[in-house]
Amino acid sequence: MVDILRFLKGQRKIVALTAYDYSMAQILPDCGVDVLLVGDSLGMVVLGYNSTHFVTIEDMIRHTQAVMRGEAKASGSSLVVADMPIGTCDTPKSALKHCRRMVAETEVKAVKIEGNAEVCKVVIDSGIAVMGHTGLKPQTAQKMGICGKQTKEAQAIFDEAIALEKAGCFALVLECVPSSLAKRITEKLSIPTIGIGAGPDCDGQILVTHDILGLFTDFQPKFVKQYGNVRQSIEKAVRGFVGEVKSGVFPGDVHHS
Ligand code: KIV
Secondary structure (H helix, E strand, O other): OHHHHHHHOOOOOEEEEEOOOHHHHHHHHHHOOOEEEEOOOHHHHOOOOOOHHHOOHHHHHHHHHHHHHHHHHOOOOOEEEEEOOOOOOOOHHHHHHHHHHHHHHHOOOEEEOOOOHHHHHHHHHOOOEEEEEEEOOOOOOOOOOOOOOOHHHHHHHHHHHHHHHHHOOOEEEEEOOOHHHHHHHHHHOOOOEEEEOOOOOOOEEEEOHHHHOOOOOOOOOOOOOOOOOHHHHHHHHHHHHHHHHHHOOOOOHHHOO
16 A cells, blocks of 8 residues: 555656544445545644644554554555654654554554654564654644745755655655645655645645534634535534424334334
8 A cells, every 4th residue: 555655656647635533434445435534633633732733652552543443444445554643753762663563453564753864764664554744743843834945945845855855755745835845846856745735736635634624713814715504504404303302203103113
């Protein structure tokens, strides 16, 4: 599955979405989603924190296990990638320990690391497939927003992308960089780039599933497009239940013996 992504570069766009639970992980592969990222964005959209900073390795393991169980039940198949949370990949030694634990406890085939090339290389050399991440790195960023508008910062992101490929990453997330920079990186690398807020020229696109479904409404970045309003569907269904329980319509004869 990791190799398929590399093969898809230049053939067709790669589609990635976040998944955090069993039910969603059963649905997305059957819709043609190539990659299910168990993102640390679960800190906001599932756990209700205001950043990814409070997400623990135990949170990520628990949710990755659920996604693995769901993906296995789907008719289609997707590559599940587990995001390594803040504080787990600060040094090569720590990254190795935590990535090994993630793989051992979830059987996930790949992890995503918001760390540098040196950290990624040690994990890759141990036999674990790593998706790199450059541009905006929410775990360590001083402020959220577009990165690489200034020449020096753009060059640092470009250099890091090359270093991450050299380290052996099988794909690279490019978050919140100008589309011209994402295009330059995508053309330079032989591994696929997966963009989020990085324009149309990346080899693939990823968004947070709760954002495209209209389920998470605390804030919406400019790069998000909402494709459905699941919140409205939930409200309609729940209001129906509330009304029928209060009026005594539910449970009907067929719902009990
Ligand atoms: O945690 C996450 O959801 C992510 C992506 C959106 C790239 O890292």
